[in-house]
Amino acid sequence: MSLARALIDVRPLRTSRLFRWLLFGRTVSTLGSFMTVVTVMFQVWDSTRSPAWSGAVGLAQALPMIGFGLFAGSWVDRADRRRIYLLGNAGQATCSLLLAVQGFAGQVPVAVVLALVAVQASFGALGAPAAGVFVPRLLPKDQVAAGLALNQATGQAMMLLGPAVAGVVLGWWGVGVCYLLDAASFGVSFACAFGLPPLPPVGGASRAGLGGVADGLRFLTGHQVVRGALLTDLAATVLSMPAALFPLVNTERFAGNPRTLGLFLSALAVGGIIATAFSGPVTRFGRPGPVMLAAAATWGGALAAFGLTHRAWPGLLLLIVAGGADALSVLARTTIVQTCTPDAMLGRVTAAETVVGQAGPQLGNLRAGLVATWAGAATALISGGLLCLAAVAAVAGSTPELRREPVAAANGEQPATGSG
DSSP, X not given: OOHHHHSOOOHHHHHBHHHHHHHHHHHHHHHHHHHHHHHHHHHHHHHHOOHHHHHHHHHHHHHHHHHHXXXXXXXXXXXXXXXHHHHHHHHHHHHHHHHHHHHHHOOOOHHHHHHHXXXXXXXXXXXXXXXXXXXXXXXXXGGHHHHHHXXXXXXXXXXXXXXXXXXXXXXXXXXXXXXXXXXXXXXXXXXXXXXSOOOOOSSOOOOSHHHHHHHHHHHHHHOHHHHHHHHHHHHHHHHHOOGGGHHHHHHHHHTTOHHHHHHHHHHHHHHHHHHHHTOHHHHHHOOHHHHHHHHHHHHHHHHHHHHHOOSHXXXXXXXXXXXXXXXXXXXXXXXXXXXXXXXXXXXXXXXXXXXXXXXXXXXXXXXXXXXXXXXXXXXHHHHHXXXXXXXXXXXXXXXXXHHHOOOOOSSOOOXXXXXO
């Protein structure tokens, strides 16, 4: 296989001018968002010195996504997705501006900061399902997986770059400037998406309120492949999420060395970037179901092996393997959702996928912490990895469609114009 075919497939960048602009805008806004994540954590800790308040930051970011996401998806399936995405960007930019104002003012109650974070997360919950329809509507069917891989690659790169940039800006200019840069990043995203054509749902609009949400959940439970993909993701995250165990592993095996802990946290991201960079064969393979099952099993096996190792470098290599497997699993899951879901349902199903992506890791870290408290970090890692393998095998055995079915468009909608 040539190196060009092994590297990430960049055909979408040549195929669609609209996709190029959208990718650029979303990359810039993702950089700003990760800067804000670090800035909020820094500000809250600096103001309170309280682990409880620091933990509340995660809740303020996750709860609106989980609570509002399904209803946002139903709205997205009744209206022009472009307008909703622009509204979400505008709302997030406004919240970042208000965060900047309080950052420059100083001495603002922490509850106000968390409230702004929660409102911003609510606008993010609105924009996420709207953005979920863009790739299959802008690209030919055989390039959807490649477009999703490009989205994922830029997102992972910003996940590494954003905290580093935030640290520099915080050190030189303070929290207000960080928030201001985030607001500007949403402005760039808004401008890049403004040129999209109207993107109303194809095949009929969603029912309003709980009826539309119920229709989406009915589709999820009835579609074997999509349901199997989300169950596989939950098996990987809920049963074997390792991040909460890293400090304990570092203390038990590596004398609490902060450099080792930092490498543990970075290794998963490094593995994800490497796997995505060489995702060309995976996205051209056209069968995301087997890819997801194999990647989720690799994730569980690598983390179980990590629980057995007592040396730093083999452990880091196993985490890199796990991070790469996780990236491929997420890429396959997103491909399944966006190619097997009818356009009229895509907002709701994308919203459900986002809820799974938010709630699964949180529950997984809770499970890991409870097991480690009772039986130690090694037991939590090994048992989690083995449970993940068993659950993935159960999904594969009970969902033969996920093992066999090739990627296929759910409807005949043609890509939007904007090529060249």
